[in-house]
Amino acid sequence: MPRPKGGMGLAPENVYEFPADMEEAQSLQLQRKCIETTSPLSKYIEAEHQEAGLFSLSPLDASLEATLDLQKKRRKKCGACTPCLRKENCGTCANCLNRKTGKQICKLRKCEQLKKSAFHGNVHRTSSREAQKQFFFCLPESVC
DNA sequence: CGTAACGTACCC
DNA sequence: GGGTACGTTACG
Ligand SMILES: [Zn+2]
Ligand SMILES: [Zn+2]
Numbered sequence: 001m002p003r004p005k006g007g008m009g010l011a012p013e014n015v016y017e018f019p020a021d022m023e024e025a026q027s028l029q030l031q032r033k034c035i036e037t038t039s040p041l042s043k044y045i046e047a048e049h050q051e052a053g054l055f056s057l058s059p060l061d062a063s064l065e066a067t068l069d070l071q072k073k074r075r076k077k078c079g080a081c082t083p084c085l086r087k088e089n090c091g092t093c094a095n096c097l098n099r100k101t102g103k104q105i106c107k108l109r110k111c112e113q114l115k116k117s118a119f120h121g122n123v124h125r126t127s128s129r130e131a132q133k134q135f136f137f138c139l140p141e142s143v144c
Numbered sequence: 145c146g147t148a149a150c151g152t153a154c155c156c
Numbered sequence: 157g158g159g160t161a162c163g164t165t166a167c168g
Contacts, residue, residue, distance in 0.1 A: 103161080
């Protein structure tokens with residue numbers, strides 16, 4: 001079993017022992033150096049979001065904090081999955097056709113790790129926008 | 145500086 | 157929920 005990590009029902013694709021392309025290897029070794037990169041804009045936006053009314057309010061914030069910590073940094077392609085090993089774009093998928101506006105990698109090249117999620121299933125951050133809306137609309141009950 | 149791509153918001 | 161658009165980030 002060349003695959004220590006595995007998986008909850010992962011696609012049994014033809015994942016042979018990849019000799020780790022030089023590009024991938026070098027990229028991995030290089031990225032090892034840089035760790036915490038300064039994010040001026042990120043910091044600014046973070047403050048804005050907090051001002052919007054996203055302060056700690058419940059024990060849920062604990063998990064949320066952890067999620068945010070990892071979700072903050074932009075992840076990179078693992079470079080080991082089949083899509084990552086793809087060399088050229090298909091040129092026929094929606095992402096390829098809308099790359100001008102969509103700015104997304106070819107669907108056939110999208111890394112499996114990035115496809116899934118930042119983590120193994122955390123709080124539904126999908127309602128981040130709705131949560132804020134509800135937060136403001138659900139206040140009167142307690143205040144008034 | 146230019147490009148590729150990730151993350152998220154927005155549309156249905 | 158899925159697809160698309162945009163802003164932003166990472167790298168050559
Ligand atoms: Zn494609
Ligand atoms: Zn990958």
